[in-house]
Amino acid sequence: MAKKSLPKPTEAELAILQVLWENGPSSVRFIHEQLSQEKEVGYTTTLKIMQIMAEKGLLQRNTDQRTHIYYPALEKEDTQKQLIHDFVASAFKGSAMQLVMQALGNHKASDKELQEIKALIEKMEKKDH
Amino acid sequence: MAKKSLPKPTEAELAILQVLWENGPSSVRFIHEQLSQEKEVGYTTTLKIMQIMAEKGLLQRNTDQRTHIYYPALEKEDTQKQLIHDFVASAFKGSAMQLVMQALGNHKASDKELQEIKALIEKMEKKDH
């Protein structure tokens, strides 16, 4: 059967996903502590958003213990891929390459990063033949 | 004096900016016709959003004629730059290079596009020395 497509995460939801991506499955308490370092926010606000995310299917959770443990339903890369797609559509008229050029141009990249990108390009060129 | 920083455009606002970027200064009627091709929406909805954008400073307008002509207050590239910055922060933990790698990897690029990127990288490498 077809994979059910999940809604695009909102800003607040994305902030939570980032913490989960970095730290793995976590409790609301932990996520909230991390988010609090960036911005003051009530505990129940974090809780509520995570509950909504679980409802939407963005997060899964283990409720065996009183303290529920949440984790993303999708791989980080899959979510990022979808986000890039939407972003490119809404701000770059669908041209991912235009985005790449802009992002590359406006950002100071280290030699190592540039080498990585070159390597990726080489690989893509080879695949074409 | 310092350049007043404009708010980040919303989704609906971005759709309007894209039409303006492509077609230059336009009337509400024209923008609305373009947007209608993508999605059904009332004329006054488009009008209202453009008026709000003018209030916010995102758009300028010429009101000499009864039919006002709107145009973006900022260059396309400036707005895109800001959008990339926010996007990278919210979805890529601030790493523009991660975004570039993902966008590059997930997208089929033409030889010509790859050449352009390579050229840009060359230029960036030279600048470092």
Added chain:
DNA sequence: ATTTGTCTACGAAAATGTTCGTAAATAAAT
């Protein structure tokens, strides 16, 4: 001149996202 159409302005409803207070259950501390 009168009607018909097009435009802006305004305001408010509807939809979406965010915030948090309160209550109930459970666990931990005294």
Added chain:
DNA sequence: ATTTATTTACGAACATTTTCGTAGACAAAT
């Protein structure tokens, strides 16, 4: 055992964004 702290659930207030109806000004068509 009683108090204190932690956690989930729920609901509602608040904020932001999107939507559009209505009215008034002006222009075009008849």
